[in-house]
Amino acid sequence: QVQLVESGGGMVQAGGSLRLSCAASGRTFRLYAMGWFRQAPGKEREFVAAVSWSGSGTYYSDSVKGRFTISGDNPKNTVYLQMNSLKLEDTAVYYCAADTLKRTYYGDSIFDKYGYDYWGQGTQVTVSS
Numbered sequence: 001q002v003q004l005v006e007s008g009g010g011m012v013q014a015g016g017s018l019r020l021s022c023a024a025s026g027r028t029f030r031l032y033a034m035g036w037f038r039q040a041p042g043k044e045r046e047f048v049a050a051v052s053w054s055g056s057g058t059y060y061s062d063s064v065k066g067r068f069t070i071s072g073d074n075p076k077n078t079v080y081l082q083m084n085s086l087k088l089e090d091t092a093v094y095y096c097a098a099d100t101l102k103r104t105y106y107g108d109s110i111f112d113k114y115g116y117d118y119w120g121q122g123t124q125v126t127v128s129s
Contacts, residue, residue, distance in 0.1 A: 002026040002118045004096045009123030016127075017084045022096030022120055024077040033104040034072055034079040035059075037113060038092035038125075045095065047111045051079060054105045061111075064090075086127045096120035 008020040024031060035050030049070040050059045058070050067086075072079040079096065097116035109115035 002029050002098060002100060004098055004118055004120035006094070006096045006120040006123040009094060009125050011126040011128060012086055014086060014088055014127055014129055016086050017082070018086065018125060019083070020081040020094055020096075020123060020125075022079050022081075024098050024118070029100045031074065031077055031098055031100060032102045033099040033110055033115070035097045035099075035104075035110065035116060036070065036079075036081050036094055037097060038090075038094045039122075040089075040092040043092075045113055047113070048094070049081060050104070050110050052104060052110055054102055055110075059110055083125070086125075088127050088129060090125060091127045092125060093122040094125050095122045 003025050006022045032054040033052040036048040037045050039045040051070050051072040053074050069082040098118040099116050104110040104115040
């Protein structure tokens with residue numbers, strides 16, 4: 001079992017910044033990728049950003065590209081999401097996800113929630129006007 005613990009959510013005014021962190025722990029495992037998804041009320045969970053250690057790259061949704069930056073510390077099993085220039089539409093619960101089965105290595109799976117086998121409990125991000 002792998003546990004993911006997120007931190008850093010909160011409330012911020014539009015144009016502001018927040019930094020989310022997610023640390024993975026548990027029995028011996030290997031992380032192939034870690035990512036962030038978000039879910040707003042009444043909407044599907046959507047991909048935000050991911051870092052791949054099997055393919056060695058970072059990936060972003062078009063809606064956050066240029067504003068959010070994902071970074072990862074593979075030895076520490078930790079991933080961060082720096083969110084700048086926040087907009088009202090960024091309000092959502094943000095979930096950290098981890099791939100220990102190498103699903104995200106294939107095709108476009110890194111953008112798909114089914115590419116990840118472990119999830120955090122979620123952290124609320126609220127952007128106000």
